[in-house]
Amino acid sequence: MSALGLTAIVLLATYAASSTLFSALLALWLRRADRVPATADGLLLLRLLPAGLSLATTLTIALPAFVLGEPPGDGERAGALAVGLALLAIAMLAGAAARVLRAVVMTYRVLGRAGPGRPWQGTSHWPVHIVGTIGPGAATVGAWRPRILASECVVEACSDEEFAAVIAHETAHIRARDNVKRVLLLACPDVLAWTPSGERLVTAWRRAAEYAADDQAAGSSALRRVTLAAAIVKVARLTGSAPSGLPSTAMSAARDEVAGRVRRLLAPPAAERRDPAVSRARWLTCLVPLLAIPAHGAVHEALELLVAFGR
Amino acid sequence: MPPIDQDTPQPGTAAARRTRRREFGPLEARVIELLWLQGTPLTVRDAVAVLPGLAYTTVMTTLERLHRKGLLLRERRGRAFVYAPRWSRAELARRDVSNHVAGLLASEDTTAAVLSAFVQSVGNHDRALLDELEALVQAERVRLQGRDR
Numbered sequence: 262m263s264a265l266g267l268t269a270i271v272l273l274a275t276y277a278a279s280s281t282l283f284s285a286l287l288a289l290w291l292r293r294a295d296r297v298p299a300t301a302d303g304l305l306l307l308r309l310l311p312a313g314l315s316l317a318t319t320l321t322i323a324l325p326a327f328v329l330g331e332p333p334g335d336g337e338r339a340g341a342l343a344v345g346l347a348l349l350a351i352a353m354l355a356g357a358a359a360r361v362l363r364a365v366v367m368t369y370r371v372l373g374r375a376g377p378g379r380p381w382q383g384t385s386h387w388p389v390h391i392v393g394t395i396g397p398g399a400a401t402v403g404a405w406r407p408r409i410l411a412s413e414c415v416v417e418a419c420s421d422e423e424f425a426a427v428i429a430h431e432t433a434h435i436r437a438r439d440n441v442k443r444v445l446l447l448a449c450p451d452v453l454a455w456t457p458s459g460e461r462l463v464t465a466w467r468r469a470a471e472y473a474a475d476d477q478a479a480g481s482s483a484l485r486r487v488t489l490a491a492a493i494v495k496v497a498r499l500t501g502s503a504p505s506g507l508p509s510t511a512m513s514a515a516r517d518e519v520a521g522r523v524r525r526l527l528a529p530p531a532a533e534r535r536d537p538a539v540s541r542a543r544w545l546t547c548l549v550p551l552l553a554i555p556a557h558g559a560v561h562e563a564l565e566l567l568v569a570f571g572r
Numbered sequence: 573m574p575p576i577d578q579d580t581p582q583p584g585t586a587a588a589r590r591t592r593r594r595e596f597g598p599l600e601a602r603v604i605e606l607l608w609l610q611g612t613p614l615t616v617r618d619a620v621a622v623l624p625g626l627a628y629t630t631v632m633t634t635l636e637r638l639h640r641k642g643l644l645l646r647e648r649r650g651r652a653f654v655y656a657p658r659w660s661r662a663e664l665a666r667r668d669v670s671n672h673v674a675g676l677l678a679s680e681d682t683t684a685a686v687l688s689a690f691v692q693s694v695g696n697h698d699r700a701l702l703d704e705l706e707a708l709v710q711a712e713r714v715r716l717q718g719r720d721r
Contacts, residue, residue: 360684363684364684364685364686365686367684367685367686367687368685368686368687370685371685371687373598374598374601376598376601376602392601393601393604393605393608393661398689398690398691399689399690399691400687400688400689400690401687401688402685402686402687403686403687404686413661414661417661427690430690431688431690434688439688440686440687440688443686443687443688444686470688474688483712483716484716487709487712487713487716490705490708490709490712491706491709491713492690493690493691494702494705494706494709496690496691497691497702497705498699498702500691500692515691515692516698516701518692519691519692519701519702519705520701520705523705523708523709524705524708527708527709527712
């Protein structure tokens with residue numbers, strides 16, 4: 262086997278092994294933790310942590326340790342364990358690519374069915390299109406060139422102020438780049454993407470992002486908050502009248518989300534608090550390569566064992 | 573207009589299945605939007621006159637397709653058919669139409685698409701929850717109005 266091929270297998274195997282380990286540790290911590298991050302940014306970082314740490318481990322520890330310590334032109338053959346782990350890494354990457362591709366296809370499907378619609382005459386920094394072909398609802402569609410779509414029946418059902426609140430909410434999603442973050446979450450190549458823990462994290466992030474967009478749209482004004490709450494209830498009624506194809510678990514989560522958002526908007530706004538998880542995750546990812554520098558020799562030995570296992 | 577073929581799809585019938593398979597292409601959307609805006613039944617010729625750039629046969633085929641899908645009523649007047657929407661725009665949005673189109677912005681597609689929906693579908697059986705939430709909203713509105721006086 263060529264040196265390049267062996268290096269590729271080692272790196273893929275290291276990625277798969279570290280991703281599995283970090284994902285398992287995170288899933289375990291989530292089960293036992295008294296408190297998990299409440300902010301959208303904290304939850305996003307938590308979800309990206311296994312993949313981020315695995316990438317850092319692979320590129321800054323495994324790659325230099327293996328390449329620098331490996332004799333040139335060895336012609337070594339990889340064992341079954343290394344090959345198996347490399348295939349797992351390829352499956353993770355392929356899964357991530359498939360999720361992103363499906364998202365792109367579904368997004369174009371929504372935009373295609375929506376058609377051009379008619380432009381909204383109100384004030385908005387981003388294009389708002391009123392369409393009559395997509396059933397009841399409103400949404401921000403697309404990551405790189407987002408546009409806001411709203412169905413005719415939402416315009417008809419809401420007052421001018423309520424519809425303006427809907428648009429303000431969607432604008433907040435664009436400002437926070439929530440659809441870009443959605444793509445990042447889909448593109449996470451790790452085993453957590455295949456587990457209920459990973460799904461729960463994404464659901465929690467989605468809910469936190471909605472809360473954040475509500476806060477941005479309505480601020481601390483009691484009138485704007487109650488107007489947005491009214492719009493949420495009206496649009497929920499409209500969407501509830503059309504079968505969505507969602508499984509019952511998702512509908513249950515959606516029900517909790519609607520109730521949570523409305524009650525939260527009607528309560529006095531809570532003070533914003535910084536999430537320590539965000540800075541902790543950043544430090545952890547930066548520290549990994551630094552802490553391992555003295556251990557490069559031991560890392561190389563471990564990688565040699567990995568390559569030889571099952572040969 | 574007394575419709576000739578206004579058979580309201582009953583559950584389990586072929587018409588209901590046709591209704592459920594309903595999808596709007598961009599051209600179909602344009603044509604049905606035109607009918608809603610006009611507010612009166614139109615012949616194919618009337619529709620072509622207000623849809624620039626579309627051939628007669630294209631408009632005729634599209635109207636026929638919408639009629640087959642159960643979205644339009646059709647009546648013969650003399651030698652021509654006149655078409656009218658079966659439901660208003662708001663009624664159509666509320667009816668039990670194809671899972672594939674209705675509620676697209678609040679459907680399973682939102683979990684896969686790059687899309688932030690304003691509200692996910694909560695289902696028809698959660699009317700009690702929505703009534704409760706609406707009552708909370710109204711109570712808060714009354715409280716704020718009282719506070720401002």
